[in-house]
Amino acid sequence: SVYVHMYTKGLICAEAPFNHNVHNERVIGGHDAKPNTWRWQISLQMDSYNDGSYYHLCGGTLIDSFFIMTAAHCILSQYRVVVGEYNLYEYDGSEQFIRVEKIDVHPQWTGDLAKGNDIAIMKLANPVYDNGYVAVADLPAPQQMLPHDFICYITGWGLMDYSGSVPAVLQVAPINVVEHSVCSQPEWWGSIALRSMVCAGGDGIISGCQGDSGGPLSCYTDGAWRVHGVVSYGPSGMCNQVTKPTVFTRVSFFLEWIFSVSSNTIDP
Template sequence: MVWLLALLSCFGLICAETPFNVLDDRVIGGSDAKPNTWKWQVSLQFDSYNEGYFSHICGGTIVDSFFVMTAAHCILSMDPSQYRAVVGEYNLSEIEDSEQFIFVEKIIVHPKWVGDLGKGNDIALLKLATPIYDNGFVEIANLPYPGQMLPHDFTCYITGWGSMDHYGSTPEILQVAPINVVEHAICSTPEWWGSIALETMVCAGGDGVISGCHGDSGGPLNCQTDGAWRVHGVVSYGPAGMCNQAYKPTVFTRVSSFMDWMYSVMGANL
């Protein structure tokens, strides 16, 4: 679920020179993550026909025992009963006794999200019906400081169950890959993403090798800053077609730009 932009009506899909598409998939250029490492990673799952069959559509991040952070473009319906958050997940095809399957009680999309990835605000919070409990396989993510920026070429890690190639191959095991930040002054130039790369976004990748892809949307950009792993971004968009295009890095919603909104929402929905 990661991409959109050229055809913003294509739900997360951007065509060649514009951002990616959003519906099913993985990290390109990555490898199997070690079990029980990225404990704040969430598999957001959707029941399209209200038949009790849920499938992975997006990633997410545990930000509180009752809240999951994801991308606004991952919200295909405002009916909470169609979603569940799976935490402690590793292999989507197996029950490993580490998972917690939790239904969603309320969906809160950023009020300035207009369905256009190029205008930003691609962030949403899901309030869970029951709290996540500490079973040794889950953890609440550390977040950045409000307004915190990452320096150019800083190495972070993208994680998710998104497509591993432009053919749509989708591994069952959580994938991880190092990905370097591209500062806004570069990412916003015409050779890169141009004016659709906003200061409220983080660009990372663009080397033509490693990128997020369909199915990674909503998942975390994990960066070790200030002595801890912190989630600095939410996967938002990338190029349509081949996700790992040179000069078209994966674009993330910059979490540090939305801290006040997040704390306000969580405080008001306890």
């Protein structure tokens, strides 16, 4: 198994790529999502041993028929993207498996989660087609910040508990936004909670965990479901700790860069 942990100040570990013995790596405190609901959620999968068996590594969001948004810390090597995924261990008939052609990591990503910019855009070799099981995500307004306790939803195939249980089926959980003025307090995440991040959770019950990285924080704002965050980090050790919410890259702060990269559909 490949374990990748990134620590900063001993506290954070990336909800990061690593494999258990099973062919996958949940949202903690969540439940099975209804099939065909969170249609912009994708599974980022890697063939670690070049033997044709793929492992779920991270989540991501479909933002265009050719482009996927994920976390920079998820970027390790060659991937395939699976859209329309629901049960990782079964062929549902709704999936599309697409090769990644090009990856743009944010130019200010340093590998240090505390410095932010944990975002990357992947260009697909072929466009996703609308088979009724996929949808391009709507994004928030520029610089938009959500109010304290606003309820969003986290989805993913990450760990379900500290003992390392992994789900077959996509998990979902309601998770409350913790506004920056609270999340940046010393007993919360302190100075490593930047305005370019969204904090959510921290109740000790619901959180993201390993394998959820790169996946969406979906919030119903301005009349539509919009992806406001990309799962970035959480506490090392147990994922669902009080006053240590899951931290997301705040999509509304990166729109200009996202559009500049994803508008380049045809390579020069």
